[in-house]
Amino acid sequence: MAVSRTGDPTPADRTRAPEARLSGPASRAGGPEAETRAGEPELAIKAVRPPRPGRWLTAGLATLFLVWLAYTIIVNENLHWDVIAAFLLDGRILGGLWVTIQLTVLSMAIGLVLGVLAAVMQLSGNPVLRYASALYTWFFRGTPLLVQLIFWFNIGLVFPTFGVGVPFGGPKLIELQANELITPFTAALLGLAINEGAYMAEIVRAGIRSVDPGQREAAESLGMSHRQVLRRVVLPQAMRVIIPPTGNQFISMLKTTSMVSVIAGAELLTVSQRIYLGNFEVIALLIVASVWYVVLTTLATIGQHYVEKRFERGHHALPARIRRNLRPFARGGA
């Protein structure tokens, strides 16, 4: 007999062209349900779990420990909860928070662009570009970020002026003093972004290499240029591999910006330090800064989740949008 494979059989469903029911995901839905409708008895499962005493014991111990930890922290007189509360929304702290956000977003954005460039250079046929890219990642991953930050801040010692003009000692068209150009913020941005680019290059390269070479060939056979193949076919698919580690880099960067305090970058940690150097509330202000770092990383983690979902497009059997689109077919309409 003909068992309808849709959960909701209608006459229209049965008269669809044979090809239309080949193996579309829609026609698989509700298989077991259809079986029971065909007269099979329903064998419900209501089983008793075996007891798990170990579970209860460890859960109890962990709860006890957490309660004790919270208690000791709350009653600790050295922790000055009133000071923490007072500074959490202090104007200087919020200013530092804003600088931290700016530094993170800008250096990640520039780092991502540098990373894509370096990765594309690394995978190109031009040996000079390949070596230039390799040199970049080798150098910036090989030296500590702290050293790079201090170096950029003091770049005026090496290059007192920056100019646009004829290279190798020719006449200058525009000339700028390094000391005016390099503020703590620009030095921080340079250091963080260029360093980040070196790490992003490896992440992007792995992403590009993960794309099936057949994709490139299919796109080339349509007559796409190298650039179009990269932009329309390879990078969007590489993104699926690139996004998760990039999210980690972003979250890590939120906290790495605190290194900028060595060049007085005016971000969250620097302003906290400035305040505690005045009022000696060292621990309270470190807690204030930490609370904000935790808030930022939590928000970033939530954002990461949504971005990852967005780039999973086409890789789940049935994304929500398609499930919606399928409903009319499941009812037999076409």
Next chain:
Amino acid sequence: MMAEPMVKIRSVRKRFGPLEVLKGISLDVLAGGVVCVVGPSGSGKSTLLRCVNRLETLDSGRIWVDGDLIGYREQDEKLHMLRPAELSRQRQDIGMVFQRFHLFPHRTALENVMEGPVTVKRASKAEARQRAAELLERVGLADRAHHYPAQLSGGQQQRVAIARSLAMSPKLMLFDEPTSALDPELVQEVLAVMRDLAGSGMTMMVVTHEMGFAREVGDHLVFIDGGVIVEQGHPREVLADPRHERFRTFLGQVR
């Protein structure tokens, strides 16, 4: 002589390192003709097709498609390699269907078919969508337009891939074992689309193991083994009366 053939292949040789895969192949495909290429695995069938749209470069020989020399410009008795943009231009007129479909997984069936016209030919989205919908209709997949490739059966994916190539209005279609990766019950739906396409006058080069298709749809059959054409002729004739022992052995294996 009659009109110039759509594809003219002359003395093509190709080696991968020490392995010479094509050892001098010459072949014509007339406009509107369907040439089926058969042969054992590793005999160089894919390589030959890939040379035609220059996914592979030749070591020697010439290939012309619709009078255009593929990959080079002949000037003052000298060959000049084409620039990438010129190469892309040539590829626009040559559709290719792969054994493993290679649909773009991040785009729906409709978007896959729109991709070529929108990106390469700068067609308007609306125009390309209209045409893509017509092509999906033509391959029997109007109701799968908004599915992603992962949600389609192999046969459906291959039909989308054919529509994607057709969207560029090619002069020539290359098929590299289009049904070899399919479950047996899905082969016919793809062959039906190809049969329809041949009937509409498309020039086709088809690498296949489907002798039924070759006999029924092909105008010319080429048996390649060891990088050379061993036997060729009208499919019905050569299949009814294979001359060479190697061809007979091969036919015994695929049947």
